[in-house]
Amino acid sequence: MIATSQDVADRAGVSRSTVSQILNGRGEHFAPETQARVRRAVAELGYEPSAAGRALAKGSSDIVIALIPDTTFGGNLQDIYGGLTDELSRRGLTLVLRLSTHTAASLDRLVIGMKPRAILSLTPFSDDDRQLLERRGVEAIDPQSASHPDVNAEIGRLQARHLIDRGYRRLAYAHLHDARSDTFGGPREREFADECRARGVDAPQIVALGINAEDAAVALDQLGGPGFAIGCYNDDVATALLHAASLRGWRVPQELALIGMDHTPLSRLTTPPLTTVEYDTTLVTEATVQSVLSRLDKEGFSAAHTEVRLRVIEGGTS
Amino acid sequence: MIATSQDVADRAGVSRSTVSQILNGRGEHFAPETQARVRRAVAELGYEPSAAGRALAKGSSDIVIALIPDTTFGGNLQDIYGGLTDELSRRGLTLVLRLSTHTAASLDRLVIGMKPRAILSLTPFSDDDRQLLERRGVEAIDPQSASHPDVNAEIGRLQARHLIDRGYRRLAYAHLHDARSDTFGGPREREFADECRARGVDAPQIVALGINAEDAAVALDQLGGPGFAIGCYNDDVATALLHAASLRGWRVPQELALIGMDHTPLSRLTTPPLTTVEYDTTLVTEATVQSVLSRLDKEGFSAAHTEVRLRVIEGGTS
DNA sequence: AGAGGTCATTGACGCGCGTCAATAGCCGCG
């Protein structure tokens, strides 16, 4: 019912070992005609090696696990992982997504069980996790260890730069209140603040809110009055603040400027549409693929240092 | 470095076979003290069986793959899969997410490679896929085969019922334009229309739009003028239509009524806030877990017929 | 005391595959 390498061998009239070697790169030692016969048999039988068998023999599978943070997974993130799935599959790796479960124990179970080739996370691993993964012999790939620069840092920096260039001097940064969803808040805020410092602007005030009218109102209260320009964790945060400002009668952008992040479709439908930051997901995908491959193939991939291209989308909120 | 069942056996002073049986339910035949020794050794070594070995020996792994449709994956869907991950892991199954890749071939590769115990989809499998999966001996679980009723049918019905109860008589249904994202559009529209028929209301007009101002404007044009009540595929669609209506000066809900779906945080921040439909994701999770277990454990789980609870959230658009 | 019977435990096998060391065939050179 389901073809094994033995079936392929029989059909091609060679030994199973021959099949295995030809399919695993050791093919150069074999007569061209033999290779052809084997490949033909593979095609005819629709043979696909069993991951279990491979994993057992090699000690690790061809599976790459991406840990999905508890952030809203949609839009851009989904595009990135979609691209990653395709690209890695083109290289014989199977990308699989796993919603992160917060407990180190279950991470351990997952890793031991599936023996993934690598484990991918968009947020830095804790020291515990990193240690755990190393002990299990799994490549742990996170933004810090990746060869490409951290996108999130760039985002915070760009938001601040834009606002300052526009002439705003009283800045603030707005996190998502729920720390689990504010996955990238740390680095973004840090670089946002750093850019302020570099440009001689007062350190930003920091607020945090959930995506609802009450939280947004409270956040505005904390600022103490109009006159701020706020870098927002994402477009949803910006939308909430925009809503609250509108209820309060603050004029946007004159009395409250906002810059979001993500360029979601809905960010075009607010009044006024949001000023926000867009990024090219294909580049992030590429960069991540590079990171993964360079860590797996010992031969040190060229790590083409793909740059992540960010772009400010001018809206009416800045 | 990484404990195997042999290590456990050595430490407990028994044979590997004993360990294997005790850990796999055949434990009743063993002396209580032996069981205790084995379990202690397992704990001390942090032993976790290798999925590869298991899969090889048993012919299928403990992995359940959920195919993620190309819809926006966030909010509710994410909650559902998060719950599913936890619940299944409690039952010894590892849920893993896979962005759907549209090509039957790659599905095949995935299935042959990982030998999943079951494969889960929120959208019905095509006949080809179903046939493929059956041939590979994988349980294919989709809404049609699930033991619980189809949520999407209920959603369409509820939207129509709400609008009709409110006195609206000229109804329309608004799909997402991109068929890939309009994953559940089919059943929802069907039941929406069916409810109209049952209530003696004219069949709804059908439109489709992307989440942007232009598409929404075109959709309004297609309706031919104000006076409609629209059941929307989701809150984003409703938001787009609300935006377009507002630009056009149509009064909501007097001249255009809307009911969305999902009860997203952003749906509370439109002006007026959307009337929408909320559902209890924990119930969906439960129902799905039941479906999965009843298909895997031959012993026909009681299939507790958990009902999916939907609730209309009154906003200002109906 | 021996036959029969339980209960606790083990040994051996195979799942599908990757990896060498080992073999067989061949040619050229001395």
Add this chain to the structure above:
DNA sequence: CGCGGCTATTGACGCGCGTCAATGACCTCT
């Protein structure tokens, strides 16, 4: 004719585990 040196191919082993027939120990009943 024999030997070394190729190249093409194969055999045997082990990865970690589940399964089941088989073993051994012990007890009861005749």
